[in-house]
Amino acid sequence: MEQALSMPYATLRFVQLGWRVIRIEATPSGAGLPGDPNRYIGGRVADEDRRSYYIAPNVGKEAIALNLKSAEGREALKRLVRGLGADVFCCNTVPARYRPLGIDYETLSAVKPDLIWAGISALGPEYPEVPGYDPVVQAMAGYVELTGDPNGTPVLCGIPVIDLKAGDEVYANVMLALAERTETGRGREIHVSMLQAAASWLITTLPLIDFDCEPWEITRAGNEHRKFVPTNVYPVRDDFLYMAIGSDVQWRRLTALPRFASLATEERLTNEGRIRDRKNLQRDIAALTATMSAEEVIADLRAATIPHARINGVAAVRELEALRGRLTVTTMPDGKRVRMQPMAVDLPGTAREFSFPPKYGEHTRPVLREAGFTEQECRALAAAGAIPH
DSSP states (O other): OOOTTHHHHHHHHHHHTTOOOEEEEEOOOTTSOSSOGGGGSSOOSSBTTBOHHHHGGGTTOEEEEEOTTSHHHHHHHHHHHHHTTOSEEEEOSOGGGHHHHTOSHHHHHHHOTTOEEEEEESSOTTSTTOOOOHHHHHHHTTHHHHSSOTTSOOOOOSSOHHHHHHHHHHHHHHHHHHHHHHHHOOOEEEEEEHHHHHHTTGGGTGGGGGGTOOGGGGSOOTTSOSSSSSEEEEEETTEEEEEEOOSHHHHHHHHTSGGGGGGOOSGGGSHHHHHHTHHHHHHHHHHHHTTSOHHHHHHHHHHTTOOEEEOOOHHHHHTOHHHHTTEEEEEOTTSOEEEEEEOSSOOTTOOSEEOOOOOTTTTHHHHHHHTTOOHHHHHHHHHTTSSOO
16 A cells, blocks of 8 residues: 555565565545545656656556545455465555554454565654655754755755665565565564664764764765765866775875876875865865866776766766666557666566556456456445445
């Protein structure tokens, strides 16, 4: 029972493995638009309920609509879990709704004891009423404070990293639960707190507090790395480049280059010394690279095996040689092929092309009939408001 991004991203990863994923959406209530609000976000690329922001996370899935506020809808869900032999049930709504909607682990595992149940919420079931959206949790978890120019305002990350992190935690923990089930025969209840998942990534900052770190070590650092110097964005005559020095050996290789030799001093031989002299060093490198073209700097850094990269826009990323053959693809109803993000890891035998996302409720009756519902029962559910007419 998914909406927005965090859980749809998790179940997309299951789709990419070849699993069958059936998304459950709510039936219309009041004046609101039916189903997942993300259906209506972005440009109208296919039809009214399949807009641009909705497409990529929902390819390869089926879609049904159930009114879980009704007793008939809740009973239908139980029959679906049992009749389809569901292995995993996932949801991302506030925990206060689990039991009233009949989607809690206790209810569904009573129907199928080996069911694996996974839920994403803002702060976990201990905070049942708290809603969770990626930007808000980014602020709560320190990400916004850690991002941006030290002389500017806090800044949101450019992609919804906490939604995606929470989805990856569902993916990983479902895999673990499936492995355990082969030995025990039992299912498992999995709760992913967006805040806790996000805080688990504070590995380079949060522990520093107990080491009496300096305030600058746990706040905004712009494009610099806080611990490895020099690592930053540097200007060139026609662009910007990112360069990362991760060791004293790399520093020596950099300063052995004729055009960078002037940067070498006794203090800068070690990373500790370069941290002390970081402001002067960053200024000196920027002054030096600004006199050179991007190609000149890239040629030098490549020769010295120094990690570096152009600052690519997203369109340029799609054309990178290392990625362009690994993009996933879907085809719109009008035949247009849409290139999407690659899978995180190449796995043998997995597809790269996926069916276009379904319309709202598109598979409701076929899926119900597959689970054993008769046509008469489907009509009765529609008459009771448990499924769309």
